[in-house]
Amino acid sequence: MFFKRLSKSKSTPSPAPAADETAKLDTATSVPVPALQASNGAQALAAADLRRTVDGKSLGFKTTADLKPAAGLIGQDRALKALDFGLSIKARDFNIFVLGPPACGKSTAVRAHLAKAAAASETPSDWIYVNNFSDPRRPRAIALPAGRAAALSKGLVSALRELAAALPVAFETEDYKARRSAIEEEFRNTREDALDAVYAKAAQQNIAVLRTPLGFGMAPMHDGKVVKSEVFNQLPETMRRDVESRIKLLQSELETILSDAPKADKRRRTQLAALNQDVSQNAIEDALDELSAAFSDLPEIAAFLAEAASDLAENAAHLIAQPGSRAGALSEDAFSQDGRFRRYLVNVVVSQKDAKAGAPVSEALDPTAANLCGHTEHIQTAQGSLSDFLLIRSGALHRANGGALMIDARDIVNSPTAWSALKRALKSGEINIEAASDGLNGVTRAERIEPEPIPLNIKVVLFGEPDLFYRLHKDDPGFAQLFKVQADFDETLDRSKDNDAAYAQLIASIVETHSLKPIDAAGVARLLEVSSRIAEDSDKLSIEVGPIADIVREADYWSDGETRKTTTADDIVRALEERTRRANRIRDDVLESVERGIVLIETKGTKVGQINGLSLVQKAGFNFGRPARITARVHLGQGRVTDIEREVNLGGPVHSKGVMILWGYLAGRFAQDVPLALAASLVFEQSYGAVDGDSASSAELLALLSALADTPLRQDLAVTGSINQLGELQAVGGINEKIEGFYDICASRGITGTQGVVIPRANRQHLMLREDVVKAVKDGRFAIYAVKTIDEALTLVTGLEAGDRGADGRFPAETVNGRIEARLRSFAERARSFSLGKDGAAAGSAT
Template sequence: MGISFIFYYFAQKIAGEADFDFMKDNAYHRLKNNYRLQACDLKRYTDPNHLPKSSRLRLPKPDIAFGQSRAIKALNTALDIHANGYHVFAVGENGLGKRTLITRLLAERAKHMPTPNDWVYVHNFEDIRRPIAIDFPAGMAIIFQQKVHKLWQNAKKKLVAKLLGDTHQNHIELIKSAIPLQQNKRFDAINADAKQHNLVLKTTGDGRVHFVAIDDSKPIDNKKLTQLQKQLLEAQIELSELEDSTHDALDELHQSTAKKVLEPMFNAVMASFENHPKAIRHLMAVQDDMVKNITHIINEDDDNFIATSLSQVPSRYVVNILVSHQPSAGAPIVFEDLPTHLNLLGHIEYTTELGTVLTDVSMIRAGALHKANGGYLLLEAQSLLEHPYAWQGLKRALQSKQIKISSLEQMLTLTGSLSLEPDSVVLDVKVILLGEADLYYELLEFEPEFNSVFKVRADFHDDIQRDDYSEYGMVLKMVDMIKSHQLPNFDNTAFAVIIDELSKLSDDKNKLDLHADRLAGLLAESARIATLENNKIVSAKHVQTALDDITERKGYLKDLYWQEILNGQQIICTKGWAVGQINALTIISYADSEFGLPARLTALIQPNFGQGEILDIERDVELGGSLHAKGMLIMSSFLRALFSEFHELNFSASLAFEQSYGQIDGDSATLAEACALLSALANIPIAQNLAITGSMNQLGQAQAVGGVNAKIAGFFDACRDKGLDGNQGVILPRTNIAQLMLRDDIVQAVKDEQFHIYAIDHITDALALLSGMPIDDKNKHGEYKRNTLFGKIVKRLESWVQDDKDDKDNRTAKN
């Protein structure tokens, strides 16, 4: 049991306090053997010979539902139902490969689904602010656009040739010649009459006509002048009407000529789209508009009829393809990595000319909903919620089953300028949000309509039960990754090491971690090591080297802590005995890594003060979390139940993690705290060569905790660096055995009996291992025997009660 422990015992004996017996060495050894785990319990190894031996090219593709059958079933349910709200929220940690798996599932469905329609926007000749949306079967939008644009180009050439031809120009001159003939005839008659009254018509430089005297010396008949002026006005009005009628005649000539040119051309195009009424109506509207505006088209005196450099077509005749598909492409699968309001629902671009903001139908742009319409849209939920109004826009579109492109500035009344209001597009899409569980539950709580829009939750698991089937499936998954990333071949020894590592990552020897991102990274780094060593096959040693490199790369913070332990700044005892002092095990989490560290935990008792209160120093200085506080309360409840039936708890206690300066949470130190406190209450030393981790309930039963592999490794490293003596080890709940996937060097140390792992069921088991004495044996009266640890505590409680009674009696006597 150690020299220091024997010295302690005899010191207590001399002081008259050692009225109990410690276990003999052989009894203590047998006790340890009852709880000691064998090396085979500490890690589950994969036999490379049990893995598939086929070459990677001959192995089948991995099952798409491997490890995620629950999620796949939920997805299929949502995809099969076409009622409102059956969209999906895929719940799972980042790096699980949710998107890849879902995309593969959707791809299998999509190729058997009909290809959705194409959509175009065209100019609305009745209301220019409301462009018209037209849909076509897949592949026809580009045909429609090409035919319309080509139609414009050909039509303009023919119109120019026809209207500038000699025949048409002769008709124009014939119509125009009537004006000067009629003008000369009327003005000559008026002028002849005026000359008889000493007046003549004169035309000024600005084109005005008026009467002047022929001979200023002769008088002018004002009455006649008034009459002549009236005749002149009537002639001017008549000539103006003649000009108007001439212009009308010219317009009619131009339009009738244009119509004769355009009608057969448009009829030929319309024949190609006879089953598309909206397309026919648009072509007819284009024809009518070109006929009405033939002079602008020919003269190019209006920007609305000048072809843009990009499309070679005036904007009013542009066919803007919003979305188009290959005819046999199947349903689209779209992942939008920047789900802003504009990127989801589309937007309208603008240009500025001379300070004026301009836009037209050609500047309407599709959003992800347009591109995914008729298929599937995948979005990262976190990214969606980070962009203002994106969620509201998506929700509104899904609820109304329409995509309405609207200016965000107009919605927020940030601008007074007018904008386009394009027709809505009918929406038929399945949306799949990807996110973690916390975000999903926040949406459920704070977004009342969320559950009515995303009715299906698909839960993706972090791990899978480890058995022959899952190991085989994992090999298939790795082979698929190796092939897709064009990595060198891996042999079965490499696969075996990786499978063992996946169990370690899952913190359970009977499970395999399913994080595809981590697995892909390990495969890539292992392949790199093999390539650097000029090996064409990746084997176990390359994987192990990659794992060591990853550990070293992430070990900066751990090294800083470890230096403090090695140089004595962080005080950790791995030998000897001490009262109220124990080695607890902690986990330090930093970014994407975590490691275990031992931590000294101490308990102090103040007799005759208080009623069993336990001061949690971490809690009082606000370094302890709620779970840690819960563990303290459970421990306090256990102690009260244990001893209150015998005596008053006439003491107070304090517990602290020494040299701890950061936040502490979790209940995994509850066993350690209880053991330290009971050691202090009994004034019995406990072994410092042992560390302990574990939670416990109010009945004292040990309960499993997380991070047990890292915690054991932390204490083992401390013992190794300070010197292994064959007595050191870790105590843990028996229910944690399934989680053990220890490092090979720790397993070897246990095999060589240089280090030990003890599994317990109850706190009394831990106390026996730590103290080396009986814990809770009772006599025939149901009282704890004096030679037990609990008996020692009872004796001390009795003495404190008696001391308090004597003190009160003395004070009473003095009064």
């Protein structure tokens, strides 16, 4: 549905013509131009039929300040009951799709309804991610009672700060230093004693132990000096072998000592680690005792704190502040930046600390995969791109978990990865951050972490227009499986005393929401009329709250200029006029082109095969009617109607369908006993853009019938309406704008008193015409005719009886249908004489 804005003609209508002028003969033809009266079943509508007005006095209040503002939308019981059902049923595949027109306020209303339901629901858990000390690549997710995650995070930071200050002190005591020195000394002395024993034994055997850059070496000695190799080689063989044997034994002992050194050093380190753990244990317990006691009721938190305490004790030596630093003065942020402390912190991804009691209701404004399911950030290090549990970021699903998440359907469907991620999360019942974060922002990560999934308990509410809902339901099986609740908002509300009063309360809520001045009863009455205009139905009110709210705010602006304390009906009218003035340049250009004779439109006289059709132009939310000349030509042929718009690819499928229906009517009525041996062409003159829709099919048929009967049509009338094969006129859209478009042209040239528009009778209920058009009708200067059949319209636009078949099965010769029948018989006879249509088929074709 498009917003139809009210507008006024820029030309002043001419006064009504004298009564004796309304029935004068047109100088170009011998066909009389009838006065403004209906004939042959056509109804000339009274002014009261053209616009349903509202008397502000009947509303029962002075201004909107006297009213209680409406909470949410009105008259949407079906949709709200569907919402209640979708929220109440526990199954995770019963998510909700809210469908309705845009700018109808459905998101505001649904948000208010969800908030009311959420307030009575249980507040969901907090969620944190912590380091997995066994496998840091797989951080653990832990749930906490609502509001306690923040306390845990703050308490852990305080404990670590205290520990950072206490540990250096514990490792600087004389007792620790003495115990450490004893361990070091014990292992150092043991090794040195073993080496000294080897040295002494070697000396007793005149063997020297030498240290070289490559290790230890041995050589024979004599008189305290090392024997040179050339001297040693001159010794008797038995002596050399004896020396070499003693050296080999000593080397074996030395190798044993040296090979035991790593094991001994490992024992040393083990003892030192045990010492460090023992010394740090008291400081760790003192720092964490209070926090452990506060969370002892949560087994998972207690287990995490115990693991953290054990890891702290094992790595205590590494946590001692570097020389010259003041560990106790570290800020809260310093712990997350300091690699020594990061692994012991917690990452609060969801906290209910500052949230209102009840379940959360939120909206995903930018529903990308990462924004929905969360992501992991990365930092650049010398080793490459790295991540850890503290770089996990929550998504909209995390924050709305346990409640409801609202998403614009078109936004998420336009992002395939986000749409897939959402369906995957809903189907599995868990939020998997790893899947959403892989390749974030198109970057391939060198290292990934795999956070533990978080269980998902949520109702997702999608918003969209009906066409999107039906397309998804048809083309996406996953959608139908997961969104089983349809909350369908009505586009309109029936007009009644109660509903008018409820709509006034809705206007009062707009005033309150935007902090505007009160609107008086007459202004509200005018807005009710505008709402019916938007609904394109005098018996309905539009629920498109957005346009109404815009008008209210603009009217408030104009009332400021008049220094009024209350917005009045005059301000509403001013707002509507200004909105039209800002948007109607194209309409004025069209009107000017007609006034200057550039676009050929006649508003008086008669012509054969020529009629004024009406089209609707839609430009950026501003709609206006534009008359279009439609012409028809006929001649002898083989039963073919050429739709020129279609032939040049300017006619849309609905327009082409209308032409084919037109042909069906013609063949069904006049080709029962003779073939349609004619050829015809139809065209929208001076139309250079695409033409679609069948609302001009009745005008096209009238032009064709006129050409066949060689009977002129009134040019002071314009015709709209679609035709069916039975000759009945059917309702069309944009009826108000179409009527006003022809009226504006007539008014700019000077109202003659005979001009008017022929519409389908089914469109009567849709009339909410501008007040200047209604006044022209009331004064007898313009007319709106409602017809049910093409024969009624034919009589009206020709001034002749259409004619009914007599007992002989023929139409009376003097009627329009009689003339058509005679013309078609003459075509058939001439075709036969020229040997055309040898099979005598009665049916033709329409293209």
